[in-house]
Amino acid sequence: MAKIEIEHLYKDYIKNDGSILHAVKDASLTVKDGDVVVIIGPSGSGKSTLLRTVNGLEKAQAGHIYIDDVDVVNPKTDIRKIREEVGMVFQSFNLFPHISVLNNITLAPTKVLKMKKGEAEELAMSLLKRVGLEDKAKERPSNLSGGQQQRVAIARALAMKPKAMLFDEPTSALDPEMIKEVLDVMIELAEEGMTMLLVTHEMGFARAAAKKVIFMDAGEIIETGTPQDMFTHPQSPRTQDFLNHIL
Amino acid sequence: MDIPLNSSAKSNMDTKENFEKAKKAGISPLPQKNEGNKTNINMTDGVLIPTKKNKHLISSWRITFFGAILLLVCLCAFVTRTNSQGVTTHPYWEIFKFTIKGAPVTFECTIFAIVGAVLIGTLTGLGSVTKNRLINGICGVYVELIRGIPLLVQLLFLYFAVGSIFHMEGIIAAIIALSICFGAYMGEIIRAGIQAIPKGQIEAAKALGLSKSQVFFNITLPQTVKIVLPAIGNEFISMLKDSSLVSVLALSDILKRGREYISRTFLSLQTYLVVALIYLIFTLVLSRLVGLMEERLHRHG
Numbered sequence: 001m002a003k004i005e006i007e008h009l010y011k012d013y014i015k016n017d018g019s020i021l022h023a024v025k026d027a028s029l030t031v032k033d034g035d036v037v038v039i040i041g042p043s044g045s046g047k048s049t050l051l052r053t054v055n056g057l058e059k060a061q062a063g064h065i066y067i068d069d070v071d072v073v074n075p076k077t078d079i080r081k082i083r084e085e086v087g088m089v090f091q092s093f094n095l096f097p098h099i100s101v102l103n104n105i106t107l108a109p110t111k112v113l114k115m116k117k118g119e120a121e122e123l124a125m126s127l128l129k130r131v132g133l134e135d136k137a138k139e140r141p142s143n144l145s146g147g148q149q150q151r152v153a154i155a156r157a158l159a160m161k162p163k164a165m166l167f168d169e170p171t172s173a174l175d176p177e178m179i180k181e182v183l184d185v186m187i188e189l190a191e192e193g194m195t196m197l198l199v200t201h202e203m204g205f206a207r208a209a210a211k212k213v214i215f216m217d218a219g220e221i222i223e224t225g226t227p228q229d230m231f232t233h234p235q236s237p238r239t240q241d242f243l244n245h246i247l
Numbered sequence: 248m249d250i251p252l253n254s255s256a257k258s259n260m261d262t263k264e265n266f267e268k269a270k271k272a273g274i275s276p277l278p279q280k281n282e283g284n285k286t287n288i289n290m291t292d293g294v295l296i297p298t299k300k301n302k303h304l305i306s307s308w309r310i311t312f313f314g315a316i317l318l319l320v321c322l323c324a325f326v327t328r329t330n331s332q333g334v335t336t337h338p339y340w341e342i343f344k345f346t347i348k349g350a351p352v353t354f355e356c357t358i359f360a361i362v363g364a365v366l367i368g369t370l371t372g373l374g375s376v377t378k379n380r381l382i383n384g385i386c387g388v389y390v391e392l393i394r395g396i397p398l399l400v401q402l403l404f405l406y407f408a409v410g411s412i413f414h415m416e417g418i419i420a421a422i423i424a425l426s427i428c429f430g431a432y433m434g435e436i437i438r439a440g441i442q443a444i445p446k447g448q449i450e451a452a453k454a455l456g457l458s459k460s461q462v463f464f465n466i467t468l469p470q471t472v473k474i475v476l477p478a479i480g481n482e483f484i485s486m487l488k489d490s491s492l493v494s495v496l497a498l499s500d501i502l503k504r505g506r507e508y509i510s511r512t513f514l515s516l517q518t519y520l521v522v523a524l525i526y527l528i529f530t531l532v533l534s535r536l537v538g539l540m541e542e543r544l545h546r547h548g
Contacts, residue, residue: 057450080456080457080458081456087454090447094445094450098470107452107457108456111457111461112461153451
């Protein structure tokens with residue numbers, strides 16, 4: 001497993017009207033090897049942007065992100081190598097609709113890791129079994145429920161045998177009754193010692209699995225603490241205000 | 248295609264209502280993400296493509312198709328004319344026999360030009376979505392330029408103006424002009440097809456470590472093909488009809504053979520009727536084939 005260190009990270013956007021939006025301002029955080037860190041915050045606070053800079057889906061303007069001492073922000077770094085080692089799960093699942101569930105999972109191992117087809121399928125079946133969907137291997141993603149699709153997406157990311165996982169609001173697009181099945185898979189993953197950085201508002205998950213909770217607002221990290229401290233005695237008034245709204 | 252206005256207006260209202268409802272309930276109303284390929288490209292030209300779902304189109308297709316065939320057969324078989332020497336002939340049958348000999352030229356132009364147009368369109372479509380500004384610009388100008396000039400003018404320009412410098416045969420000029428013209432439209436179709444692939448899928452593929460070309464060949468291309476095939480079929484139908492313009496280049500296609508026949512016999516009404524029926528029957532057969540293809544594509548996911 002790996003550790004993720006973010007140091008003084010800045011990310012700006014130029015908005016349509018020409019003004020500059022500071023999406024992430026001077027953000028620093030560390031996810032230790034095998035830790036689970038949850039980022040919370042109001043919408044537009046830059047938490048997703050911060051997460052997406054970790055595997056280079058967004059390019060940071062300044063600062064450093066070290067994954068096992070390799071700097072993602074450094075333009076000389078082979079970003080594809082980083083992406084092979086850091087799995088990502090998206091809010092809207094983003095499964096490939098034109099191929100079967102099985103092929104969704106085997107695609108990256110066969111194309112990127114050059115794994116043999118049989119071997120990749122064996123791996124995919126074991127991962128599907130792990131997320132409880134081995135009977136759906138031949139289905140198209142559109143025939144699956146949201147919760148099932150998200151579990152496939154997790155299996156797809158795990159097929160690359162990542163050292164760390166990023167989750168961008170993995171349960172926000174799900175119906176309430178499907179959230180648990182996805183969270184169960186995530187909690188299991190955390191218990192196995194996967195390094196995880198998440199954006200989520202599932203406080204239950206944060207309490208059960210997270211080592212640290214980070215509160216972001218307007219692009220800045222306002223407060224960091226254990227889930228207990230954060231949820232029971234938040235220090236900053238902005239954190240208190242936010243938690244009052246969602247708890 | 249004409250989609251009844253009121254139905255789209257209604258569906259807009261429905262989503263708005265849902266939005267309001269969700270707002271009241273305090274849930275953030277997430278946009279309904281379309282995971283499958285339900286993207287429809289607006290077809291600007293060509294005939295309606297019937298599928299089993301729109302029954303009224305099938306029945307109108309049947310009426311037109313079998314009506315045209317019946318009319319053509321009846322005209323050929325039953326209309327006779329006796330000349331001053333007392334010899335009885337079937338004028339429509341004579342016209343049909345003469346004009347149908349232009350069909351190979353019509354199809355030759357259409358088939359070669361559609362291949363050319365798909366090639367040019369693929370390059371243009373890809374060029375329009377790359378991040379290279381120069382290539383973007385070139386493709387954009389090409390599309391605007393070609394779409395702004397009538398096909399007939401392009402044909403004449405290529406054959407007579409360019410042809411005065413680089414001599415080329417009529418059929419070559421026709422195929423090149425049709426390819427270039429339809430390539431521009433095709434480019435727009437393919438661009439729209441590529442852009443119809445949800446960005447999230449591309450991101451997911453990138454996040455798995457796939458290279459740009461792996462993303463293109465494994466994710467973008469197979470889905471784009473499925474989206475654009477019906478539209479390409481529709482362009483093929485348009486092209487079959489527009490290929491009649493090549494008759495100005497002294498190419499013996501169906502229309503040109505018809506005009507030759509008229510110049511000898513002065514049977515303009517009869518000849519143009521037969522020519523129109525031949526084009527109509529070809530076009531209807533093709534539109535049915537495109538409809539079947541689209542149905543198959545939908546059935547296979």
